[in-house]
Amino acid sequence: MKATILIIDDNVKWCKSLAQNFVQRGYTPVYATTSTEAHDLLARTAIDLVLLDIMLGEENGVDLLKDILLLQPRLPVIMITGFGSIDTAVQSIKLGAFDYVTKPLEFDKLLQLVEHAMNVSCSRDYAPESFASDFPELITHNAAMLALCEKARKFAGTNLPILICGENGTGKEIIADVIHAHSTRSEKPMLKINCSAFPETLLDNELFGHEKGAYTGAETVFKGIFERAHGSSLFLDEIGDMPATIQAKILRALQNHEIRRIGSERVIKVNVRFITATNKDLRQLITNSAFREDLFYRLNVATIKLPPLRERKEDIPLLAEYFLAEHAKTNPTCAQRFSEAVIARFVSHSWPGNVRELKNTVHYAATICTNACIDIPDLPPHFLPKRSPQSSDNIRDDMERALILDMLQKTNFNKKKTAELLNMSRNTLYNKLEKYGIGVPE
Structure with a gap:
């Protein structure tokens, strides 16, 4: 089946004429004469390509282009313009439009452009040209993120210590992976450790290792992550949670490229590239005497600050x-x-x-x-619209729906286990699933 094409122009007669041409070529055209109609069609129809006139009566086609690309960034949009607004059409391409054509249209040429746009759209990966091409793991159109990727690429080719800052969930570990993958040390795997995941003694042991007999239960020699990362990169996550005694040892490793195992005075030379990450304000921790200032300046040589998704x-x-x-x-x-x-x-x-x-x-x-x-009903409960005012029955229903969804998620959507956890029969559960409009995959 050929593609569905949305034609957006304020001239109804022109839309119908162009639509008829597409029908004859096997396409499924739909048309809108206002931005409101266009949004409605985009919401309820799977559109494969948009033909958008820059001049929409009193409305602005460029503003509509921005809306379309915000909501469906991979949807190819071809702008239609008169000769007097070619500059605006060029600006539209900079905003993300696929291309533009000028009126009066030559349908055969337009058809070639449409087919080309469709082919490019089908083959396009989730990293279009404006993404950082060397960093396909980082999906972005954001100017700050693109600049960050360029900075990361430059840092990757050095042996400088790198400090990655950002809130939880922003992708700090992904940045670390990408930097290592593009470094001269990429032939060896980067080793990682979360500094907040271990109590002090265990973290010390994991980082620096121990000698046989160093403590009760140390029956063999254990090489810590520093030794195992020799010649590669070492990713220290949540560096802001590192205890003070460990900070001193890390500083020594940075300054002198050497460590000592627990239970030994023997110096072991190590060659590792430090990549660290934190969700904390290290300068504030320094002010609070919770982080060493000298270690901070050793780590804060090449800094990458990830913006939050908002x-x-x-x-x-x-x-x-x-x-x-x-x-x-x-x-x-x-x-x-x-x-x-x-x-x-x-x-x-x-x-x-x-x-x-x-x-x-x-x-x-x-x-x-x-x-x-x-x-919308498929989203987690906190995304669902709130009823106002809420009756006690509505509140109870909302709580019950949220509880059922939570239990379904915890049981990997196993209805039998969910019913057991909720202390109800499966028939009762099925009735409530229907009542609350909860779809569960079979």
Whole structure:
């Protein structure tokens, strides 16, 4: 089946004439004469390509282009312009339009451009040209992120210590992986340790190792992560949670490239590239005497600060599409796209858990959804619209619905186990699933 093409122009007669030409070539055209009609069609129809006139009566086609690309960033849009507005058409391409054509149209040439745009769209990966081409793991159209990627690429070719800062879930470990992968040490795996995951004595042991007999139970020699990372990169996550005694040892390793195992005075030379990450304000920790100032300046040579997702809203639809496609690789029958309302809700959400929260939300919705398109009811409970005013019955229903969804998620959507945990029969559970509009994949 040929593609569905959305024609947007305020001239109804012209839209119908162009639509008829596409019908004769086997395409399915639909048309809109206002931005409101266009949004409505985009929300309820799977559109493969848009033809958008720059002049929409009193409306601005460029503004509509921005809206379309925000909600569906991979949708190819061809701008239609008169000779007097070619500069605006060129500006539209800079904003993300695929190309432009001028009126009066030559249909055969337009058709060639449409087919070319469709072919490019089908073959396009989730890292378009404006992404950092050397960093396909980082999906972005955001100017700050693109600059960050360029900085990371430059840092990757050096042996400088790198400090990655950012809130939880912003992708600090991904940046570390990418830097190592593009470094001269990439032939060896980068070793990682989360400094907040171990009590002080265990962290000391994991980092520096121990000699046989160093303490009760140390029956053999153990090489710590510093020794095992020799010649490679070492990623120290949550460096701000590192105890003071360990900080002193890390400083020595940075300054002198040497360590000592627990229970030994023998100096062991190590050659590692330090990549560290934190979600804390290290300068404030220094002020509070919780982090060594000399260690900070040793680590803070090449710094990368990741912006939170709420500051890169243009990336939210891109990331959501990527995570949905990622989920579909192992769940081929899951939903294939998002409704416009869902994308709008995603863009307006504050995402305190950042990219990690978005990924989990998409995977949850894709699992819950029983249709081809993920819609608002498929989202986690905190995304659902609140009733106002709330009756006690509504509050109770909301709480029960949220509880059922939570139990379904915990049991990997096993209805039998969910019913047991909720202390209800399976028939009762089925009735409540129907009542609350909860779809569970079979």
